[in-house]
Amino acid sequence: MNMKVESIYETFPAEVQSYIRDAVVTIIKNNARSNVFHIEKEANDIFLKVTPINQMQTEALMTDYLYKYGVCPRVLHYSSDDKRDYLITDRIPGSDAVSDEYLMQPERLTEVFAESLLKLHQVEYSDCPIINGLEEMVIRAEGNYREGRAEKGILRYLGYTSIESAHENMINLYKYVNEDKVVIHGDHCLPNLILHDFKMNGYVDVAYGGIGDRHYDIFWGLWSLQHNLKGDYSQQFIQTYGNHLIDPDRLRLCGLLSVFNGFRGQDYYEY
Template sequence: MTDAPDRPTLPDALKRVLPAARWERVSGGQSGAQVWRSTRYVLKVQPRTPHPVSTLQQERERLRWLAGRIPAPQVVAFEVEENQEFLAMTRLNGIPMSHPDARLHPERVVNLLARALRELHALPLRDCPFRQTLDVTLPLARERVQAGLIDGSDFDDDRAGRSPVSVFNELARTRPAQDDLVVTHGDATLDNIILNGEFVEGLIDVGRLGIADRHADLALAWRSVRSELGERYAGMFLDLYGRALVDDSKLAYYRLHDELF
């Protein structure tokens, strides 16, 4: 996908849109995407493969929908060439919440995280055209398992040694009877919320955004905070978000669910 380690290969259409820039390679994104950034832009390059977690076309659609609703990058261009997708967007000022230089007190981090998710989850459902409910995600999970796309060695410690099939079977068997639907981010980790100073600048990596149970976000956010900041602050995050809205069994369910994505 690249001519050299220090720059991406751009389709002609993108060369006309993006100014000449010094690109910096960022660690790879979800679904096998390569991520590059310049001072003003972020570029994602992703192969078109069967049963993806999300596509760059989906991310483009969601970024366009978020404009004017929740701070997020603006779409600059989208192209498909030689079975690859290219998505160029503006770069948000700031750094991820998970970055060592975030340098905020953990209590401030979880407060901002809880506030950002409450704001997203408060968006009117009737306005959101994207669905990520279990009716959508469980069939995709089955396809990914059947296609051999799940690396069981990457499961969380409490599921070490289990097979992807057993995880899917448990998801199907223990599916919650009712959904608490909101507009969710879909990958609500500290990596995907950008801080600028002591405030949230915006959300990134929104290719899985859509209507789903709020616990799809809360489970991943809780796990991310526990991993980065510790058990105490993971619990504080849930307190700040609103314990009355939290179902511990659903938190466990959606952590299991994420193993197949």
Template sequence: MQRHEINPHQVTFPRAIQPYIVNSRIFDSSSSPQARVYYADHSPDRSYFIKTAAAQSLCREAAWTTYFHARNLAPDVLYYGTIGGRDWLVTARIPGEDCTSPQYMADPDRLVPLLAHRLRALHETDYSNCPETTRMERYVQTVQHGYRNGRCDRALYTTWYGEATDDEIYRIARDGWPRLRADVLLHGDYCLPNVILDDWKFSGFVDLDCAGIGDRHVDVYWALWTLQFNLHTNDYRSLFIREYGADLVDEEMLRIVAAMEVFG
């Protein structure tokens, strides 16, 4: 995760956030135009991530991070609220760095099995009393909305499955989404920057706004995508699937998910 130190006076932090930034160095670690993320480095045992975005846009992330934290899978949510028309979310920093750190990227033969085993463990986690159970319904609605409004990223499908038109890809998604299951706890965006390791020991997940109860192939798809994107090779696809459990992975479902993600 990249962090660029900034002058704290460059940002108008509301009063509720002040306790988390006082006497701290402030860094901008944003990676998305939809949200700003700041890192408040107070001391080794008192550091925080502060995220702000449009009102109500962080409520799911706050709820699911709290849920994952209760299962020792994510940082603690210290504050969530809407102030001045914007959401503010403060989480404690957990030990370690994300999987794009040079330490981990330099050893993919060790990293890939670890990511596969960690995902399998997540998918075997009890998801009783979860915040909501409509993740797959919303997933389908997002795909329908994206297609109707011409929002697509065709490369999410064509990189692996060859050239196709938007209409052809949408038909694959539409014909396939009735096969989606809702039987595992998903991260929803299982990519290297969202998995934190502390010297190769799992520390926690971050960016859980896409979490929910859904089909394991959503997470498996994004795991395979991030390995190709971040490692610049598709050579680790088979290793990941084998270590995760090849008997649980349906290649046709991966193709369906790829088609859906084009419009997601």
């Protein structure tokens, strides 16, 4: 363990430090939003995620809920101190879906990506602890629109040139849709899917999950294919997932909600 890691972890609560002590620790991510550590020792192969306080309660709840259905890793520890949230989970064997071994076979990857999402959307949602549906998303989108926030990259992707027309279209679509409720991932992109030999082993980063509309995940799945594979695999994805399950109006609505709610549910905006 290098000194940089030691200086960081010495500020963590004692219970969190107990997982790190005498381990090989690798920093996977280090930015203002979160730090992620891979912790390896004889008894553990785990991940520690650290964020500013009050950022990970939903992620901990959704990870624990989806673990029961074999979709997410087991939560070993979740706590907060006066500055940070701490989430420790088992490592899911395999590698994420943007690893070179998978990117080299984009058609096969697209099929697995769609099949994995369909499996997630078949999870029982009646006792899911979090709701992240269309109503909640519209409320957030309205607030962001009034503050002048819009993700112009998604706006262009959807074919809009005007923020005002996108907002008007979003409101009109919302008036006439019925929510197609499932458990959503909330950030359905290739890096958050863990595969082993082209088979789904699980999902990570479900902080924006909950009971929601399947089209939100479908929209972000299509966006991820375009962004990560640099090609058009949308029809293959839709056909594999099930064309009969997809409503074009709801899909566009979820895209427009993403315009105003930021990049993959976060506050990343291109003004």
